[in-house]
Amino acid sequence: MSIEFSQYEALAADEATPPGRRSVRSVPVFTDLDGSDIALVIHAVVGARPGPVLALHTALHGSEWLVVDTLRRLVEGLDPAELSGAVLALPVANPVAFSSGTRNTLDESDSPDLNRSFGGEQTWIADQLGRAITAELYARADAVMDFHCGIWGSAMGSVTCGRDFNDPGVSERAFALATAFGLEHVRRSDLATRFPGPKSGVGYAGQVLGIPGVISEVGGAGFDPELEELWAQKNLRGIRGVLQELGVLTGPPPRADRILVYDGVVRVNPSTAGMLEPVFKPEDMMRVEVPRGTLLGRVWSPYTFEVVEELRAPVRGMVDMVCRDYPVRPGDWAYIMVDLDADGTHWVDRSVTT
Numbered sequence: 001m002s003i004e005f006s007q008y009e010a011l012a013a014d015e016a017t018p019p020g021r022r023s024v025r026s027v028p029v030f031t032d033l034d035g036s037d038i039a040l041v042i043h044a045v046v047g048a049r050p051g052p053v054l055a056l057h058t059a060l061h062g063s064e065w066l067v068v069d070t071l072r073r074l075v076e077g078l079d080p081a082e083l084s085g086a087v088l089a090l091p092v093a094n095p096v097a098f099s100s101g102t103r104n105t106l107d108e109s110d111s112p113d114l115n116r117s118f119g120g121e122q123t124w125i126a127d128q129l130g131r132a133i134t135a136e137l138y139a140r141a142d143a144v145m146d147f148h149c150g151i152w153g154s155a156m157g158s159v160t161c162g163r164d165f166n167d168p169g170v171s172e173r174a175f176a177l178a179t180a181f182g183l184e185h186v187r188r189s190d191l192a193t194r195f196p197g198p199k200s201g202v203g204y205a206g207q208v209l210g211i212p213g214v215i216s217e218v219g220g221a222g223f224d225p226e227l228e229e230l231w232a233q234k235n236l237r238g239i240r241g242v243l244q245e246l247g248v249l250t251g252p253p254p255r256a257d258r259i260l261v262y263d264g265v266v267r268v269n270p271s272t273a274g275m276l277e278p279v280f281k282p283e284d285m286m287r288v289e290v291p292r293g294t295l296l297g298r299v300w301s302p303y304t305f306e307v308v309e310e311l312r313a314p315v316r317g318m319v320d321m322v323c324r325d326y327p328v329r330p331g332d333w334a335y336i337m338v339d340l341d342a343d344g345t346h347w348v349d350r351s352v353t354t
């Protein structure tokens with residue numbers, strides 16, 4: 001893919017982010033009630049040679065902290081001498097929600113979800129963080145990657161890109177980046193106009209700023225350490241694949257020969273509270289086709305030990321979110337299924353992805 005890049009020159013000319021070097025800077029956003037300064041800490045790895053700038057952030061949602069370690073390993077493993085272009089990495093995009101261990105900021109805001117607050121014009125915490133990320137990260141980038149993962153007890157296994165940006169070129173470039181991640185499946189959805197919408201990070205970057213982006217939702221915490229490491233390696237390989245697609249790193253990206261492209265997904269989450277007991281194995285996520293009606297998991301009462309709910313596959317499909325045994329309340333994460341019989345689900349050859 002040929003991508004036009006425009007941000008490297010300004011970045012390399014900034015004395016805070018010199019070429020051929022790695023650097024860290026702290027950008028103050030506001031002062032919290034306890035007197036602490038809330039800041040964005042941004043790592044820059046700037047190559048000596050010009051090229052595209054990829055911006056990455058983790059923990060937009062404060063409870064999805066496992067991928068912060070992935071970003072640490074990425075930044076520490078990049079050599080500025082091998083880059084044509086640059087990487088900007090923001091490991092804790094939402095320090096307020098991260099410190100409370102919650103998805104959203106716990107203020108009285110009517111938009112406490114940072115991933116629904118980009119472009120917000122109020123002084124709510126999430127609006128201010130969204131503006132700071134836009135100014136300090138998106139405005140300096142040619143492409144973006146946003147990372148989510150399961151909260152403790154749940155895990156996900158796919159990447160998503162938008163197909164509905166006002167500029168079709170942005171959608172095309174986003175799809176090329178998503179397939180360069182190297183998985184055998186890509187969710188290609190109405191990301192900008194439907195979910196997570198134009199006020200999500202990647203939605204806003206693509207729709208308002210014209211910057212292509214990919215959302216990685218791979219991994220989760222509370223599982224077999226070997227399985228968690230496998231997910232971390234998928235993310236690391238995926239990021240390097242995106243950097244190869246952009247030309248920041250040399251070599252071909254690890255694109256699969258055939259890729260399942262889908263949009264139709266169905267959440268299968270509990271409607272009552274209790275102890276969630278998985279039946280579907282986490283290691284089979286996005287690997288095993290499941291017939292309609294298959295028992296995926298059950299919920300039992302921690303008081304009476306009775307099974308109070310069965311979670312069954314509502315469609316024939318692949319399982320794109322898994323869980324371990326953990327206590328849940330209505331709506332908490334259990335399973336997401338890819339509907340293999342939905343209109344938009346189809347296989348594409350690698351040649352049509354670039």
Ligand SMILES: [Zn+2]
Pocket residue numbers: 061064148149
């Ligand atoms: Zn998230």
